[in-house]
Amino acid sequence: MKYLIKLIIFLISLNLNAQIEGKFKHKICKHGPNCFVFKFDKNGTFEFIYNQDILGSGSLTGKYTVVKDTIKLTTDKVFFSQPTRIIETENSDSKTTKIAVKIQRASKKGEEETESMECYISINDGDFFKTDHNGMLIIPKMKINKIQIKDIFEIELKSEPLIKLTETIFYPKFDKNSIEIFTSENDEGIDLAMSSWMTKLLLIKGKKLFPLTFEPEEVYLGKEKTYYEKFN
Incomplete structure (x- = not known):
């Protein structure tokens, strides 16, 4: 019985991993100028591509893990000190x-x-x-x-x-x-503003990813319409 439960959990995990591989675009992109895209790779890494009217444009990279129906994101270090x-x-x-x-x-x-x-x-x-x-x-x-x-x-x-x-x-x-x-300059404690702003927890619902933390886009779209949708 325990083996069967573990097998079911494993299969669900594989299915969720398969669902999030690829690119997901935020619904706010349809309204502009703000736009956010997640690109998830099979090796457990991701790229977050952003265009934001205050924080500018760029990209962040990092690692992700899937626990049940939740994605946890950890961004890579952005700033580094140089040798004296x-x-x-x-x-x-x-x-x-x-x-x-x-x-x-x-x-x-x-x-x-x-x-x-x-x-x-x-x-x-x-x-x-x-x-x-x-x-x-x-x-x-x-x-x-x-x-x-x-x-x-x-x-x-x-x-x-x-x-x-x-x-x-x-x-x-x-x-x-x-x-x-x-x-x-010591890089300890220095971080990119977008790295702090970026959503770190996402809920998987089919081909949509819903932020589990507050996003400013909720003010414009409403909580139910604030999500990332998979695209090719």
């Missing part, structure tokens, strides 16, 4: 040491973004000095063993940093008088 690094060269002015700080923003792969970072710098555990708007600090030439970076909010407001970094302390290896630091 130091570039040490010789400054043409032999009497000064130039330090420049740049921040590598957490970004999608292939869309890396680097910008100058205005901050405070401590050298060899000394006092903190503010850089200019380009993240530049010029001091009399000296041997630098350690550089620590602090966010403006940390120094001026005595609060949590505005931008969280993966590393804030750096150790130059060479006795050069031009030091360029590439620090990185």
Whole structure:
């Protein structure tokens, strides 16, 4: 009897998996400009293609699991931190040491973004000095063993940093008088707005998928007409 029940559950699971393989388009697409499409693959992955008037256009990927008549979606990580690094060269002015700080923003792969970072710098555990708007600090030439970076909010407001970094302390290896630091934004807690907005639970009813969490489209279509429908 137990074997028969397990077999029935297995067959139902196979049937549900077969139902969701392919593409499903949201009913809102008929009204525009918003449109959302799910593409489910046999290997348990999905792609969510969206066009939204506020959050823009793009796509998300992830994994899905089917439990009875419910699909659970887990999106892949979107933003990543870049490795930090130091570039040490010789400054043409032999009497000064130039330090420049740049921040590598957490970004999608292939869309890396680097910008100058205005901050405070401590050298060899000394006092903190503010850089200019380009993240530049010029001091009399000296041997630098350690550089620590602090966010403006940390120094001026005595609060949590505005931008969280993966590393804030750096150790130059060479006795050069031009030091360029590439620090990185911490990707922990950073997510795409659409990833948070996207429905994570869907109910399977034939060739339709009904969101189990609230969608803004319900306001326009009504709950009964807010669903994704399979198409070729």
